[in-house]
Amino acid sequence: MSVPVTDHDLSTRQIHAGTENDLTQRTLTVPIYQSAAFEFPDYEAAKQMFAQTRPGFTYTRTGNPTVAVLEQRIADLEGGAGAVATGSGQSAVAVALLALLGQGSGKHVVASEKLYGGTVDLLTDSLADLGVEVAFVDPTTPGAWAAAVRPDTRAFLLESIGNPLATLPDLPGIADVARAARVPVVVDNTLASPALYRPLEKGADIVVHSATKFFGGHGNALAGAVVDGGTFDWSAEPGRWPQFTAARARWGGQSLVDKCAGASPYLHLVRAKYVHDLGTTLSPFNASQILQGTETLDLRVARHTASAVAVAEFLSGHPAVARVHHPAVPGDPGAGIAARDFPRGTGSVFSFDLAAPGDAVGPFIDSLRLFKLVANIGDTRSLVAHPAAMTHCRLTPEQRAAGGIAETTIRLSIGLESPEDLVADLRQALDGVLETVQTPGK
């Protein structure tokens, strides 16, 4: 069962959680089980493990000891009942939603209009191919979510800090709407990480992560995770959730809620059906890389967050910047929710709009020296991206406008370098923009 996370013990848990298992050699760090398969003790054990009546590792596609430690650690840091790791954040979102939408009659999602572009691609293209419909609504207005709910709605989906504008959702308000509508809330907690924000404490039922970002933190390995809070009661309305409540041959003629008594039927479905069938597996080596990253999670996130505030404050005072999308900047609409729900800050991924025509974006980005032009976030290095041309390029102009992304919106992911150096780099590049704008013939 999950144990509530307190801010002071997160530092300890990010290093130790998941390692309680008695490893034969007593290594102090987690061994890398770089093995595709596992030898069964005997034939009977193999039979039982395949029938899923006896726990054990069979084949790394569905479970591996190194990956299992990461799963336990992420679940622990989020205060969840359990987790399933995946090969990427994208696959985590996909299998988390497939488990809710893949069977039964409900294929409708209410989603935040401020989402990572890859998640929008998944919803409006690949899942749309399978009949999924989605309504995009404002994550700061719970009333909009209530208005968008349909009888066949089976999931709410939002980001704890929106990518790329650092939009903060009113998750407690949205969770109230979800409870009344009897719909589980899925929160992508990638940009916040549990060091800043734990969605399960704010009413979410399921948390997804791109662990590539702050959990790993060094830009060196892809990983994702699905965490179940264990709070949603699938049996309350069995007709809505046949994937959990109806007997299936696949589960030995049982329903998942009966089979998984005491454990998570949701995660069993994610792992034993979707990760198993689709093969969205995390490699043991990558799991080891992410595990090492988690050990310094709160140290890094605190530094990232403080530097981001310093950079945002600098940007808000520069004449080449039209607007800074960061809750710490005076006048930002996120200030109220930041004060209520984000006492340790709102992370280090945010955006700003250039006070210049769209064709100034390319020269501005190319004149940065320290910020690397990269389609990633949550690295020790500071990164820059142009959402309209990169991470959110497949959205229609209307979708981007609804998401508040302008042609001149620039996304930053603030790294661990000296904030003075970061400011100096931005200053020289912004001064260059000013020079061009003020002397157009040059």
Added chain:
Amino acid sequence: MTQPVTTSTRHRGFTTAAVHAGQEPDPLTGAVIPPIYQTSTFAQDGINVLRAGHEYSRGSNPTRSGFEHQLAALEGGERGFAFASGIAAEDALLRAVLRPGDHVVLGADGYGGTNRLITKVLAPWEIAHTPVDITDLGAVRAAVRPGTTKVLWLETPSNPLLGIADVAGWAQVAADAGALLVVDNTFASPYLQNPLALGAHAVVHSTTKYIGGHSDVLGGAVVVGTAEWRDAPLAEAVGFQQFAAGAVAGPQDSYLAARGLKTLSLRMERHQANAQAVAEWLLERPEVARVLYPGLPDHPGHALAAAQMRGFGGMVSFRLAGGEAAARTVAESTELYSLSVSLGGVESLICYPSEMTHASVKGTPLAVPTDLVRLSVGIEDVEDQLDDLERALAASS
């Protein structure tokens, strides 16, 4: 600290041992591949109460131990010791057995780095040496200084001239002198030659080469038999040096080396089949003055190699009729063959030893000919290799 190698009846064949020795499934989870124990230290059950014999990864680490067992089994040795590089392995062995005032008989035709280690690093610690022609047992015997010669150091096939030495003959000289015979078995690999069975007391390897086999890991190893040295097992002296001086192989590197070693026999068969074809093709080329490959019947060591090795290996050297200029041009003109030091990877490499691997002996009596090119023949399709060499030879003439 490290458990002795257990010879299992399940591991009769070379490739069976390569795949299984020291590589048993993890007892806890059944993981078919033993885990990479990426840890520096081990929790103890009480003060100095070690659960599985491991205290600190400099002393021993399960992943490294598994690789050491695997390699020792393939060399027919009692104990294996893995190091961070081939030179680190050689250094550990030499410092474990030599004392100031001792003398080494050193095969002259050998890796330049070994020569540099003995002449530049160990000489100031009063280690003397005499270089000898590895094919002249009379010269080897004459070089021995009774009472002070403690090590005979031999590399066969030699680098880069592919000379073949009589290992059993050298072993007899060592036995008569009360010295240790060390054989650098890097070129042959344990699949083609087991010097311990021919009378050597210790084998060294750059595991970077054929053992790793994929040019993705640096490493070295010492394997010893049951020899005693200064009234104690030689294995103890090397083990103490490994622990106390600490140039050990890391867990990730040990994993990669163990992974490569499992396919050694398959790779060596292809390497040497290709090398034989390349050597025979070079013989027919007018640009080539001489081909040095023990698999050619007219090689002076051919019969000896056939007797003491299971094959002739994947290294081929040749001398250019056009001299130094032609050799340099060939080395810089290949495309498939990468111009590079090192050897033994799946990919073909070409090297100009005089200025590269053996630059440390340039200008000395041990200098290698300036018209010499060395090939590490890879496992690519041999037709592609010959096409590449043909273009390069054409460019040189």
